[in-house]
Amino acid sequence: MSAESVHHDAHHDAAHHDAVEGQAAAPRSPQAGHSGAHHPALAHHFDSLEQQQEAQSLGMWIFLASELLFFGGLFTVYTVARWAYPEAFAFASGHLVLWLGTLNTVVLLTSSLTMALAVRASQTCELRSLRGYLVLTIVLGVVFLGIKMTEYYLDYREHLIPGPMFSLAGHELPDPLPGGTREFTRHVELYFWIYFTMTGLHALHMIIGIGVLGVLLILARGGRYTTGYFAPIEIAGLYWHFVDIVWIFLFPLLYLIHHGGAA
Amino acid sequence: MSTVLTPEAAEPKPDAVRPREHYLNVRFGIASWLLTVDHKRIAILYVVGITLMFFVGGAAATIVRVELMTPAGDLVSRDDYNKLFTAHGIIMVFFYLIPAIPAVLGNFVLPMMLGARDLAFPKLNLLSWYIYVAGGVFTIVALLAGGIDTGWTFYTPYSSADSHTHVIVTALGILIVGFSSILTGLNFVVTIHTMRAPGLTWFRLPLFVWSSYATSLIILLGTPVLAITVVLLAVERIWGVGIFDPAIGGDPLLFQHLFWFYSHPAVYIMVLPAMGVVSELVAAFSRKNVFGYHFIAFASIAIAVLGFLVWGHHMFVAGISPYASLIFSLISFLVAIPSAIKVFNWTATLYQGSVSWQTPMLYALGFIGLFTIGGLTGLFLAALAVDLHVSDTYFIVAHFHYIMVGGTVMAYMGGLHYWWPKMTGKMYPEWWGRFSAILIFFGFNLTFFPQFVLGYQGMPRRYHEYVAEFQILNVMSTAGASILAVGYVVPLIYLLWSLGYAKDAGPNPWGATGLEWQTPSPPPTDNFAKTPVVVNPPYTFTAKEAEVVG
Ligand SMILES: [Cu+2]
Numbered sequence: 001m002s003a004e005s006v007h008h009d010a011h012h013d014a015a016h017h018d019a020v021e022g023q024a025a026a027p028r029s030p031q032a033g034h035s036g037a038h039h040p041a042l043a044h045h046f047d048s049l050e051q052q053q054e055a056q057s058l059g060m061w062i063f064l065a066s067e068l069l070f071f072g073g074l075f076t077v078y079t080v081a082r083w084a085y086p087e088a089f090a091f092a093s094g095h096l097v098l099w100l101g102t103l104n105t106v107v108l109l110t111s112s113l114t115m116a117l118a119v120r121a122s123q124t125c126e127l128r129s130l131r132g133y134l135v136l137t138i139v140l141g142v143v144f145l146g147i148k149m150t151e152y153y154l155d156y157r158e159h160l161i162p163g164p165m166f167s168l169a170g171h172e173l174p175d176p177l178p179g180g181t182r183e184f185t186r187h188v189e190l191y192f193w194i195y196f197t198m199t200g201l202h203a204l205h206m207i208i209g210i211g212v213l214g215v216l217l218i219l220a221r222g223g224r225y226t227t228g229y230f231a232p233i234e235i236a237g238l239y240w241h242f243v244d245i246v247w248i249f250l251f252p253l254l255y256l257i258h259h260g261g262a263a
Numbered sequence: 264m265s266t267v268l269t270p271e272a273a274e275p276k277p278d279a280v281r282p283r284e285h286y287l288n289v290r291f292g293i294a295s296w297l298l299t300v301d302h303k304r305i306a307i308l309y310v311v312g313i314t315l316m317f318f319v320g321g322a323a324a325t326i327v328r329v330e331l332m333t334p335a336g337d338l339v340s341r342d343d344y345n346k347l348f349t350a351h352g353i354i355m356v357f358f359y360l361i362p363a364i365p366a367v368l369g370n371f372v373l374p375m376m377l378g379a380r381d382l383a384f385p386k387l388n389l390l391s392w393y394i395y396v397a398g399g400v401f402t403i404v405a406l407l408a409g410g411i412d413t414g415w416t417f418y419t420p421y422s423s424a425d426s427h428t429h430v431i432v433t434a435l436g437i438l439i440v441g442f443s444s445i446l447t448g449l450n451f452v453v454t455i456h457t458m459r460a461p462g463l464t465w466f467r468l469p470l471f472v473w474s475s476y477a478t479s480l481i482i483l484l485g486t487p488v489l490a491i492t493v494v495l496l497a498v499e500r501i502w503g504v505g506i507f508d509p510a511i512g513g514d515p516l517l518f519q520h521l522f523w524f525y526s527h528p529a530v531y532i533m534v535l536p537a538m539g540v541v542s543e544l545v546a547a548f549s550r551k552n553v554f555g556y557h558f559i560a561f562a563s564i565a566i567a568v569l570g571f572l573v574w575g576h577h578m579f580v581a582g583i584s585p586y587a588s589l590i591f592s593l594i595s596f597l598v599a600i601p602s603a604i605k606v607f608n609w610t611a612t613l614y615q616g617s618v619s620w621q622t623p624m625l626y627a628l629g630f631i632g633l634f635t636i637g638g639l640t641g642l643f644l645a646a647l648a649v650d651l652h653v654s655d656t657y658f659i660v661a662h663f664h665y666i667m668v669g670g671t672v673m674a675y676m677g678g679l680h681y682w683w684p685k686m687t688g689k690m691y692p693e694w695w696g697r698f699s700a701i702l703i704f705f706g707f708n709l710t711f712f713p714q715f716v717l718g719y720q721g722m723p724r725r726y727h728e729y730v731a732e733f734q735i736l737n738v739m740s741t742a743g744a745s746i747l748a749v750g751y752v753v754p755l756i757y758l759l760w761s762l763g764y765a766k767d768a769g770p771n772p773w774g775a776t777g778l779e780w781q782t783p784s785p786p787p788t789d790n791f792a793k794t795p796v797v798v799n800p801p802y803t804f805t806a807k808e809a810e811v812v813g
Contacts, residue, residue: 043385044380045379045380045381045382045383045385045458045789046458047794051457051458054456054457055383055384055453055454055456055457055458058452058453058456058457059383059384059449059450059453062449062452062453062483063449065483065484066445066449066483066484066486066487067487069483069484069485069487069488070487070488070490070491071491072487072488073487073488073490073491073492073495073521074491076517076520076521077495077506077517077521080514080517081506081514084512084514085512162502162504163502183512186505186511186512187505187512189504190504190505190506190512193498193502193504193506197494197495197498
């Protein structure tokens with residue numbers, strides 16, 4: 001804007017300047033024209049808050065579709081590997097702590113409920129309960145990660161972290177053993193690679209989700225969502241539910257092979 | 264308005280030729296570019312990055328071609344040759360061909376074609392450029408540190424177990440640049456859905472928008488699969504996990520399936536936007552409505568969908584089930600239908616049109632001819648028996664260069680010339696434009712047509728030596744490549760020259776339809792003085808005055 005003013009002053013007398021400004025102001029800075037009529041959260045390239053919300057929520061849906069394919073690649077690898085080494089996968093799956101995994105599933109599903117309630121509260125402008133549900137969702141997310149870390153620690157103690165430390169030395173191997181001990185150990189290790197990659201990526205998504213909810217909580221405390229503007233909460237909710245759904249697939253695929261009778 | 268003050272006062276409306284204030288001069292300084300969220304400035308940032316990468320990739324190709332002038336490996340060593348063609352492939356595919364048309368031309372014109380002030384997520388758009396640059400830096404660093412010799416396909420177990428080059432860093436660069444195209448694709452889809460001007464219904468959209476939409480869908484669904492594949496490749500290479508390497512319990516075909524699940528559709532990521540550009544050019548320079556608009560629009564979507572079901576045709580010789588091969592072969596043939604629909608419709612558009620022969624049109628016609636050859640030879644390759652004969656020969660190399668260079672690069676050049684007046688407000692010099700378009704066309708054919716023959720005669724790809732019988736055709740190819748190189752350098756010079764010295768273009772130098780031509784050149788930051796209201800279908804040349812109301 002400053003460059004333009006200089007330009008005007010250099011070439012035009014005051015009256016002309018005003019006329020040009022009057023014509024030119026509309027295309028260059030429409031927000032100056034209608035900022036009074038619009039919500040402060042409305043970005044200037046959108047015409048209305050509805051359009052902006054529609055764009056943002058569609059953007060999240062598309063992002064999640066993309067995420068689905070990202071995890072889809074992993075699920076493909078899982079399928080191929082499990083198809084090739086069913087015994088090793090069933091054996092390895094039996095070494096996860098089922099009750100911790102189940103507890104975590106319950107925790108995460110509950111957090112989906114509180115997230116949905118937070119979205120509901122934001123739509124009905126109940127700001128106190130919005131903040132409450134956001135806090136609850138964050139706490140449940142942290143509890144999930146805590147339990148996950150505990151499981152990782154137990155795996156570490158049993159030398160089940162893949163890599164140079166990996167060993168099945170203290171474990172009772174199935175009898176008869178498909179292939180040699182060396183191959184079997186390698187295939188069990190492959191299972192744990194997939195297990196850690198999948199749950200690790202899932203945990204990474206949880207951490208990002210908790211961060212996003214934290215930011216929303218701070219903004220909510222600052223009174224950002226007071227005037228019927230709740231798209232960010234809704235969109236964060238979409239993401240949160242997606243991460244939960246991924247877990248709903250991970251849980252049976254990783255924990256329940258042994259118990260499903262596949263072995 | 265400046266009638267009293269300047270010597271150009273004789274001109275009736277100087278503002279109509281070049282607006283006093285536009286997106287280029289609204290702010291100055293390096294920060295105003297590096298922190299811009301204006302889609303037009305971001306497009307310019309992409310031009311710089313993509314041009315740079317194009318010439319780096321071109322330099323690698325030049326050395327490859329010079330080496331192949333003689334049957335003996337006398338210029339570079341075997342290992343260096345492997346690194347050169349790998350560098351050429353990776354840079355051209357991931358850093359030029361995939362982003363070129365969407366990120367440069369799409370970024371610039373798509374919001375304007377929709378009558379929007381910007382893309383839906385301007386900051387995400389800027390972020391995608393930074394991600395592109397970060398990916399580029401990783402890849403260039405890997406090249407400078409000694410390069411990578413796996414070919415752009417990264418086949419395991421060579422890439423995960425045997426290669427002693429910088430696989431991880433390069434793979435990381437590709438992982439990163441992938442997210443850049445995901446963000447661009449996401450931005451395009453959301454913008455097309457939610458930001459269309461009043462009256463701009465789906466079937467009033469220019470065909471470039473349709474093809475950008477189809478492209479974005481492929482990017483969004485394909486690229487994440489490449490990302491996870493690259494991650495798993497890195498895991499296998501670093502920790503020796505048996506995912507892909509059969510020696511440690513992995514499945515090598517799994518890598519190829521995952522890789523081609525992305526990389527075949529990636530062909531359409533490159534060529535669909537090119538088809539969109541050509542639709543615009545053919546309509547504008549035959550001054551006629553595009554023949555079979557709906558067919559072309561739906562053909563883009565059909566190509567996007569079918570494109571996800573044919574990846575196995577890259578694996579006919581890899582030992583997949585013959586029944587799978589049959590199905591993949593059949594669906595590969597089917598892709599020819601929507602592609603042919605487009606070619607026939609462009610040709611029918613020319614019929615009884617008032618065709619003019621400006622540079623962009625020369626590129627468009629070049630595209631149609633070369634893409635047809637590339638597409639038809641693709642049918643040879645979709646046929647199982649022929650594919651067994653020519654797999655991994657120069658026939659493949661020639662085929663995909665006819666699609667990638669003859670298709671995508673031609674369309675990119677055509678589109679760049681077509682929208683150059685809009686982007687810069689300046690006309691490029693027409694004579695030089697035509698000169699280099701013709702140079703490129705002949706150089707291209709001389710480079711790559713002999714390679715069809717070489718491949719058919721059995722010359723394998725990716726070797727730096729060959730038997731003496733192949734020399735004549737190789738010399739022809741190298742001679743063509745030299746002409747091609749000149750053809751690419753000349754536009755670089757005259758386009759830069761035009762920025763300072765060429766004459767002003769005016770808002771609509773081609774008399775074209777489309778909202779992007781209804782605003783000054785260069786456009787103001789917000790694109791339009793008032794949100795346009797669309798009342799006509801696209802390419803309505805007879806009722807041009809009624810195209811936009813308000
Ligand atoms: Cu293919």
